[in-house]
Amino acid sequence: MKLARTLIFFLSVQICMLANTVNASGLSDLVEAKDWQTISPGIWKIELGDMSNEIRYTDFAAEPPKLEVLNKKSSPIFPFNQNPARYIQNNDGRIMVYIPTDLTETIYGYGLQLDGIDKSRTVLDLKVDHWGKGNGKTHAPVPFYISSKGYGVFFNTARYIKVYTQVGNRKDANNNPTPLDRNPLPEDKIGEWDPQPGAGAVEASLIADGVEVIIIAGDNMLDIVSRYNLLSGGGALPPLWGLGFWNRVHAEHNADQVKADIAEFSKYNIPLDVVGLEPGWQTKSYPNTFEWQTKRFADPEGFTKDLLKQNIYLNLWQNPYISPEAKIYDKMYPLSGSHMVWLGIVPDYMLPEARKIITDQHWNDHISIGISGYKIDEVDGFDNWLWPDHATFPSGTPGEVMRQTYGLQMQKMMYQDIFKKHNTRTLSMVRASNGAAASHPYALYSDSYDQLEYITGISAASLSGLLWVPEIRSADNGREWLMRFQTTAFSHLAQLNAWSSGTKPWEFDDVTDDVRDVLNLRMQLLPYLYTAFADYNQKGIPPLRAMLLEQNFSTKSEVIKGTLDSEDNPYATDEVVNRNDQYMFGPSILVAPFYDKFPEERDVLLPVGNWYDFYSGELVGNGTKITITAKSLDNKIPLYVKESSVIPMLTKAVINTGEAYGHPLELRLYGTNSGTVRIYEDDGKTFDYQKGNYRIREITVSNGEFDEVISKNGSKAMFGKIEKLRIMTK
Numbered sequence: 001m002k003l004a005r006t007l008i009f010f011l012s013v014q015i016c017m018l019a020n021t022v023n024a025s026g027l028s029d030l031v032e033a034k035d036w037q038t039i040s041p042g043i044w045k046i047e048l049g050d051m052s053n054e055i056r057y058t059d060f061a062a063e064p065p066k067l068e069v070l071n072k073k074s075s076p077i078f079p080f081n082q083n084p085a086r087y088i089q090n091n092d093g094r095i096m097v098y099i100p101t102d103l104t105e106t107i108y109g110y111g112l113q114l115d116g117i118d119k120s121r122t123v124l125d126l127k128v129d130h131w132g133k134g135n136g137k138t139h140a141p142v143p144f145y146i147s148s149k150g151y152g153v154f155f156n157t158a159r160y161i162k163v164y165t166q167v168g169n170r171k172d173a174n175n176n177p178t179p180l181d182r183n184p185l186p187e188d189k190i191g192e193w194d195p196q197p198g199a200g201a202v203e204a205s206l207i208a209d210g211v212e213v214i215i216i217a218g219d220n221m222l223d224i225v226s227r228y229n230l231l232s233g234g235g236a237l238p239p240l241w242g243l244g245f246w247n248r249v250h251a252e253h254n255a256d257q258v259k260a261d262i263a264e265f266s267k268y269n270i271p272l273d274v275v276g277l278e279p280g281w282q283t284k285s286y287p288n289t290f291e292w293q294t295k296r297f298a299d300p301e302g303f304t305k306d307l308l309k310q311n312i313y314l315n316l317w318q319n320p321y322i323s324p325e326a327k328i329y330d331k332m333y334p335l336s337g338s339h340m341v342w343l344g345i346v347p348d349y350m351l352p353e354a355r356k357i358i359t360d361q362h363w364n365d366h367i368s369i370g371i372s373g374y375k376i377d378e379v380d381g382f383d384n385w386l387w388p389d390h391a392t393f394p395s396g397t398p399g400e401v402m403r404q405t406y407g408l409q410m411q412k413m414m415y416q417d418i419f420k421k422h423n424t425r426t427l428s429m430v431r432a433s434n435g436a437a438a439s440h441p442y443a444l445y446s447d448s449y450d451q452l453e454y455i456t457g458i459s460a461a462s463l464s465g466l467l468w469v470p471e472i473r474s475a476d477n478g479r480e481w482l483m484r485f486q487t488t489a490f491s492h493l494a495q496l497n498a499w500s501s502g503t504k505p506w507e508f509d510d511v512t513d514d515v516r517d518v519l520n521l522r523m524q525l526l527p528y529l530y531t532a533f534a535d536y537n538q539k540g541i542p543p544l545r546a547m548l549l550e551q552n553f554s555t556k557s558e559v560i561k562g563t564l565d566s567e568d569n570p571y572a573t574d575e576v577v578n579r580n581d582q583y584m585f586g587p588s589i590l591v592a593p594f595y596d597k598f599p600e601e602r603d604v605l606l607p608v609g610n611w612y613d614f615y616s617g618e619l620v621g622n623g624t625k626i627t628i629t630a631k632s633l634d635n636k637i638p639l640y641v642k643e644s645s646v647i648p649m650l651t652k653a654v655i656n657t658g659e660a661y662g663h664p665l666e667l668r669l670y671g672t673n674s675g676t677v678r679i680y681e682d683d684g685k686t687f688d689y690q691k692g693n694y695r696i697r698e699i700t701v702s703n704g705e706f707d708e709v710i711s712k713n714g715s716k717a718m719f720g721k722i723e724k725l726r727i728m729t730k
């Protein structure tokens, strides 16, 4: 008995020693990720496991990485030298990547997450799906996050990924919090028990042979996102017309009804550049033929060209699922997957033959007659709409990978085989996207229709190389209508989607003038907005962006300047604040829309620096929180401009972008100092800008005068002369 006890004691000491050994070395079953390759300064990649049969999101980028720009960037140090990234391949086919974080680090991103951009301490299923209840499933679940410590991580693999961000405490990690007693005695003063003790890592888990991980470091948060966008080919540059106002008509409208709608827009003097036709333009929809319903549109070419004469561009709704009545059905049948969607076949666009069939048909029947682009619907989900994960496709691409990339496949195919091939730019829409998509000229949209989610989408999109349409459809009253119009007017793509409601911008008499005003303001800001998109294209800087990408954004009245510390803050990152209901529109204008929760009064956090009311030039604050009312702004959308910004605008609103060409400009300088601005110009339509055919006007404003220099003169002028200068300060 004694011997037995001694043996048990001896054994348990051995076990304890073993456990201690594990603890001392830590994470012993994980393999260190060692062979990082440098892509460009500040960007490193590694392949973990076997990538030979895996598909990467970067395979679907519209343009190659802009290495010439990336190579001129600074060379930050690799963020995981001291605390390495690791991985493990389980024997069930699962691979897990372990990226160390610390508990004070905030993690932002993961694509179009409409419930907020701070994703610290979450578990997310990054799967393309119709936006529902969060948990990571969304229209564009991009596996890219950025950390408040100044780096980004991109899992460049087209698989379902589940990310445990600071969740899941490994027993052998050396950075776990100390366990606390949940029911302490009253006299024991201990900290509050945490139901979810933070963990010091992001653990990304997927079933795959391998995964590619890309680490991006930069000088600040904006620089990290810009490098990600440059790696994805640089941001998309839409045609100028894409930045005007879009109106999607009722799904069953015919040519005469569309024309009548357009005439009404001019009667009400409401800007209009793009008309979207919804499903009824086809002979059959859900599943689709992509062929014109001649009972509604007897002469598609004549109709399209007529509208083009009025500078109105047509965009066509579609989803990809092909009806047995489509002329291309028989040819496409063998090139489609095992399962159908709404009883339409699902083409396998990984196959060049399938791409050729559809792009030839689209070119012949739509784009060659003057159609400007598409709205690619239903490439997202839910599970009970789309093909199952076990569906098979003739290219051998797994159903899961098809799900994660179908939206990207459609974007790339149309970009390359239709628009770029025929040297004509598009701005189009798509309901699913994913990683490395910045160079695609497609804006995402959703049926969610929640006002705060729609505003949040602007910030979320800006962190992951996406564009976003917080469209308007209907409202319960004039105030809601106006607030929604104001948000859409200050988004990537300004659209009324009346496919079901048939509503018109003048739906609510009491706000029609205000609706017109905000759309007019968007039109006046075209030179400013177009230049912001050119910066997206050339420098990767998102045209609209989350406040956390703004330097010196802090809740405190003083800037919290990050101090350089090689361990804790190797990038001297400033303190950033997660704020989803205000954002930057271009480099200088802060937008804080009213919405259902705050329809009449709201607060706005102003970063450090002087900020001026856009309309009056009044100095409103510096590093503070202000409260504003709709009444004090005459129901306008709250807009604030940074000290020394020069805003280039058209002197007057125009009814469409066609009238913007050659239109005289006004400059507004905010504050008392001098300021500079760049205006980008090109032909607004083709890809000739990629050959250097563009123009840059550099303008300096000081002492009440401006000086203009054309620093690059590769194209004709786009906008007119500067006729007016206003110094906006009170």
Ligand code: GAL
Binding pocket: 251, 278, 279, 317, 377, 378, 446, 447, 497, 499
């Ligand atoms: C929905 C889409 C709407 C509209 C509608 C037409 O899926 O989100 O915007 O296009 O289809 O049937």
